[in-house]
Amino acid sequence: xxxxxxxxxxxxxxxxxxxxxxxxxxxxxxxxxxxxxxxxxxxxxxxxxxxxxxxxxxxxxxxxxxxxxxxxxxxxxxxxxxxxxxxxxxxxxxxxxxxxxxxxxxxxxxxxxxxxxxxxxxxxxxxxxxxxxxxxxxxxxxxxxxxxxxxxxxxxxxxxxxxxxxxxxxxxxxxxxxxxxxxxxxxxxxxxxxxxxxxxxxxxxxxxxxxxxxxxxxxxxxxxxxxxxxxxxxxxxxxxxxxxxxxxxxxxxxxxxxxxxxxxxxxxxxxxxxxxxxxxxxxxxxxxxxxxxxxxxxxxxxxxxxxxxxxxxxxxxxxxxxxxxxxxxxxxxxxxxxxxxxxxxxxxxxxxxxxxxxxxxxxxxxxx
Amino acid sequence: xxxxxxxxxxxxxxxxxxxxxxxxxxxxxxxxxxxxxxxxxxxxxxxxxxxxxxxxxxxxxxxxxxxxxxxxxxxxxxxxxxxxxxxxxxxxxxxxxxxxxxxxxxxxxxxxxxxxxxxxxxxxxxxxxxxxxxxxxxxxxxxxxxxxxxxxxxxxxxxxxxxxxxxxxxxxxxxxxxxxxxxxxxxxxxxxxxxxxxxxxxxxxxxxxxxxxxxxxxxxxxxxxxxxxxxxxxxxxxxxxxxxxxxxxxxxxxxxxxxxxxxxxxxxxxxxxxxxxxxxxxxxxxxxxxxxxxxxxxxxxxxxxxxxxxxxxxxxxxxxxxxxxxxxxxxxxxxxxxxxxxxxxxxxxxxxxxxxxxxxxxxxxxxxxxxxxxxxxxxxxxxxxxxxxxxxxxxxxxxxxxxxxxxxxxxxxxx
Numbered sequence: 001x002x003x004x005x006x007x008x009x010x011x012x013x014x015x016x017x018x019x020x021x022x023x024x025x026x027x028x029x030x031x032x033x034x035x036x037x038x039x040x041x042x043x044x045x046x047x048x049x050x051x052x053x054x055x056x057x058x059x060x061x062x063x064x065x066x067x068x069x070x071x072x073x074x075x076x077x078x079x080x081x082x083x084x085x086x087x088x089x090x091x092x093x094x095x096x097x098x099x100x101x102x103x104x105x106x107x108x109x110x111x112x113x114x115x116x117x118x119x120x121x122x123x124x125x126x127x128x129x130x131x132x133x134x135x136x137x138x139x140x141x142x143x144x145x146x147x148x149x150x151x152x153x154x155x156x157x158x159x160x161x162x163x164x165x166x167x168x169x170x171x172x173x174x175x176x177x178x179x180x181x182x183x184x185x186x187x188x189x190x191x192x193x194x195x196x197x198x199x200x201x202x203x204x205x206x207x208x209x210x211x212x213x214x215x216x217x218x219x220x221x222x223x224x225x226x227x228x229x230x231x232x233x234x235x236x237x238x239x240x241x242x243x244x245x246x247x248x249x250x251x252x253x254x255x256x257x258x259x260x261x262x263x264x265x266x267x268x269x270x271x272x273x274x275x276x277x278x279x280x281x282x283x284x285x286x287x288x289x290x291x292x293x294x295x296x297x298x299x300x301x302x303x304x305x306x307x308x309x310x311x312x313x314x315x316x317x318x319x320x321x322x323x324x325x326x327x328x329x330x331x332x333x334x335x336x337x338x339x340x341x342x343x344x345x346x347x348x349x350x351x352x353x354x355x356x357x358x359x360x361x362x363x364x365x366x367x368x
Numbered sequence: 369x370x371x372x373x374x375x376x377x378x379x380x381x382x383x384x385x386x387x388x389x390x391x392x393x394x395x396x397x398x399x400x401x402x403x404x405x406x407x408x409x410x411x412x413x414x415x416x417x418x419x420x421x422x423x424x425x426x427x428x429x430x431x432x433x434x435x436x437x438x439x440x441x442x443x444x445x446x447x448x449x450x451x452x453x454x455x456x457x458x459x460x461x462x463x464x465x466x467x468x469x470x471x472x473x474x475x476x477x478x479x480x481x482x483x484x485x486x487x488x489x490x491x492x493x494x495x496x497x498x499x500x501x502x503x504x505x506x507x508x509x510x511x512x513x514x515x516x517x518x519x520x521x522x523x524x525x526x527x528x529x530x531x532x533x534x535x536x537x538x539x540x541x542x543x544x545x546x547x548x549x550x551x552x553x554x555x556x557x558x559x560x561x562x563x564x565x566x567x568x569x570x571x572x573x574x575x576x577x578x579x580x581x582x583x584x585x586x587x588x589x590x591x592x593x594x595x596x597x598x599x600x601x602x603x604x605x606x607x608x609x610x611x612x613x614x615x616x617x618x619x620x621x622x623x624x625x626x627x628x629x630x631x632x633x634x635x636x637x638x639x640x641x642x643x644x645x646x647x648x649x650x651x652x653x654x655x656x657x658x659x660x661x662x663x664x665x666x667x668x669x670x671x672x673x674x675x676x677x678x679x680x681x682x683x684x685x686x687x688x689x690x691x692x693x694x695x696x697x698x699x700x701x702x703x704x705x706x707x708x709x710x711x712x713x714x715x716x717x718x719x720x721x722x723x724x725x726x727x728x729x730x731x732x733x734x735x736x737x738x739x740x741x742x743x744x745x746x747x748x749x750x751x752x753x754x755x756x757x758x759x760x761x762x763x764x765x766x767x768x769x770x771x772x773x774x775x776x777x778x779x780x781x782x783x
Contacts, residue, residue: 058685081684081693093682097700106696107686158687 016066044215086155302354425753537754671705
C-alpha cells in the first residue's frame with residue numbers, strides 16, 4: 001500500500017512558502033510529491049495550511065516562495081483558467097442560473113468543443129454520477145446530495161489531469177456523507193483519477209485515501225498510508241489528531257537503540273518504543289491506543305504491568321470503555337471487547353493494566 | 369367523550385372543533401386587518417384618491433355645464449344643423465345675467481376660449497349688450513348685437529364644451545384635436561409628442577449612464593470588507609441628506625462658464641473657451657445622473673452582496689478567462705438588481721422637473737415641466753391632468769414590460 005509516488009510524480013511542491021501578511025507563514029516550506037493516480041488527502045485542523053496549499057495548486061493563491069510543478073511544468077506561472085485542474089468546492093458553487101446540463105457544458109463550451117461532442121460528454125458525465133434524468137433541473141431544485149454529484153461531474157467532465165476537492169462533503173448529513181465517500185473512492189479507482197482532497201474529518205481521510213498528509217502549523221507533520229498513520233504516528237500531534245490515544249508524560253531514563261525506559265510522573269518506570277526521543281534525561285510524552293491495552297483482574301502477560309483504579313465504566317454494546325487512574329493520569333481510556341469483560345470490573349475496583357513495550361510510543365513532549 | 373371516528377371531533381366545552389377553528393381564524397384575520405388598517409387608510413387618502421382625481425380631471429368637462437346650466441339644458445337635443453331656437457337664446461341671456469351678477473364670467477369664457485380663441489371676446493361683447501330680462505325676440509336681438517351667435521361653428525363649439533366629458537385634453541397631449549367637423553386631426557403647432565419622446569430619451573440616457581457608473585461601484589462595494597464598504601456606502605448616501613434644490617443649484621455653480629470645472633480646465637490649459645456645460649442637455653444629464661445614482665447603486669449592491677465569490681472562482685477553475693467568468697456567471701446573477709435599478713431610475717427620471725427646469729435650456733424641458741406650467745401659470749387643470757395621466761400610463765406599461773421580462777429570465781426556479 002506504500003505508494004510514495006516516486007516513479008511517476010504528477011505534482012510536486014518544492015520549498016513552497018505562503019504568507020498573507022508578510023510577517024507569519026501560513027505554509028512553511030512545503031515539499032510534497034503527488035503520484036499519478038494517487039488519492040492524497042490533506043488533513044489538519046483549520047488554519048493548518050491545508051486549504052492554502054490546495055488553493056495554490058488551483059491557482060487562486062500564489063506561493064510567496066518556491067515552485068509547484070505539474071507534469072514537470074512550472075504550474076505557479078500559469079493562470080488558474082489555463083491549469084486544466086478540476087475542482088469541487090465546499091458549497092458546490094453550481095451556477096444557479098444554469099441547468100444541470102448547462103453547468104456541465106460550461107467547461108466544455110469555454111474550451112470551444114463542438115456542440116454534439118459537448119452533448120455526448122455531458123450525458124456521459126451525468127450517467128457516471130447516476131443523474132441522467134435530471135439534466136434539465138436547476139441546482140435549487142435538487143437535494144444536497146444531488147448537487148454534490150453535479151459538482152463532481154462538472155469537475156470531471158473536461159477530463160482534467162488533477163481533481164481537487166475542498167471539503168466537498170462538509171454540508172451533507174452523516175449517512176449521505178459516508179455514501180458519497182464510497183462513490184468518490186469508486187470514481188477514483190474506476191477513472192484512474194489523481195485526487196487531492198482537503199478535509200478536517202480524520203475518518204473521511206482514513207477511509208478514502210492512498211496517503212494522508214497531516215498538516216499542522218503550516219507544516220506536514222506526517223505523510224503516510226492511513227494504516228501507518230494510525231499505527232505508527234511519528235509525533236504527539238499526529239498521535240492525538242488521528243484516532244484516540246492515551247497520553248502518559250514522563251522522562252527518558254535510559255535509551256537503548258529503539259527501546260526507551262521512561263520514568264512516568266508518579267515514579268513508575270515503563271518500557272517504550274523510542275520514536276521522538278534521542279537523548280536520555282529529556283521529557284517525553286508516551287502514547288498508546290485504548291485498544292492496545294489489556295486488563296485483567298489478577299494477572300496479565302505483558303512487557304509493562306501497572307495497577308489502575310476504575311473511574312468510569314461505559315457500556316457501548318459490542319465493547320466497553322473504561323476510564324482509569326493509571327500512573328497519575330486520570331484520563332486513561334481502555335477499550336475492551338464485550339467478550340473479554342470481567343463482571344468483577346466495577347467503578348472503584350483496582351485491576352491490572354498491561355501492554356507490550358512496542359505499543360507504547362515515546363514521542364516528543366507536549367506542553368501540559 | 370365520544371371518540372367514534374364518524375362523529376365530529378368536539379373540543380372540551382362541546383363546541384365542534386371546526387367551529388372553534390373558524391372562530392379562531394376569524395378573530396386572527398380581524399386582528400391582522402386592524403393592524404394594517406392605518407396604512408390602508410393612508411394609502412387610500414394619499415395615493416388612490418389623488419390619482420383617481422387626476423385621471424378624472426383629464427377627461428372632466430363640467431366647467432361650462434356648471435357655469436351656464438340653463439343654456440346647456442336648453443341646448444340638449446339640438447340637431448346641430450341650424451342656429452338654435454329662441455328658448456336657447458333666452459337661457460343664454462339668463463345664464464349670462466346670472467354670471468354677470470356673480471362675477472364668474474371668467475370660467476366659461478376661458479373654457480370656451482379653448483374651443484375657438486375668439487369666443488372669450490364674444491362672451492364679453494354679449495355681456496355688454498344683453499337684452500332686458502323681459503325682452504321679446506331675444507334671438508334676433510343677440511344675433512344683431514353679436515353676429516357670431518348667428519354662426520353655426522360657435523354653437524358647435526359651445527355644444528362640445530357643454531358635454532360632461534371630453535377627450536380634448538388627452539388628444540391635445542398627443543398633439544391631436546377635434547376640428548369643427550368633429551374629426552381628429554393633427555395640431556401642427558403643438559409639440560407634446562416630441563416632449564414625451566424627449567422625456568423618454570433623457571430618462572433612458574440617464575438610466576444607462578447610471579448603470580454604467582453604478583455597476584462597477586456596486587461590485588467594488590460588495591467585495592470590500594464591511595468596515596470599508598460601510599464607510600463608502602455613507603458617501604453614496606450622503607447626497608440624500610441634502611435638498612434636491614441645493615444639489616441642483618450646486619451644479620450650476622460648478623458647471624457655469626466661470627465655474628469651478630471650466631475655470632479648472634482653463635487654468636490647466638486644456639481648453640481656451642469655457643465649455644457650455646449648463647443650461648443645455650449636458651447639464652441636465654450630469655446633474656440627473658448624479659442625483660439618481662444612489663437609486664441604481666442600492667439595488668445592485670444588495671443583489672451583488674448576496675452572490676458569494678466562489679461562483680466566479682468555480683468558473684475560472686473550469687477554464688473560463690476571468691472576464692468570461694464574470695460575464696457568463698456573475699452578470700446573469702445580477703440581472704434582477706440591474707432590472708430593479710434601471711426601472712427605479714427610469715421611472716424617477718421620467719418625472720423630473722426641477723433639475724431640467726434649472727439646468728436645462730428651453731429644448732431640454734420634460735413633461736413634468738409642462739404639467740407644472742399648466743398647473744401654476746395657466747391654471748389649465750385638464751391639460752395638466754391629461755399630461756400627468758399619460759405619463760402615469762407610460763410608467764405602468766414599462767412596469768408591466770419589466771414584470772414580463774423578469775418573469776421570463778427568472779424561471780430558473782431559484783429560491
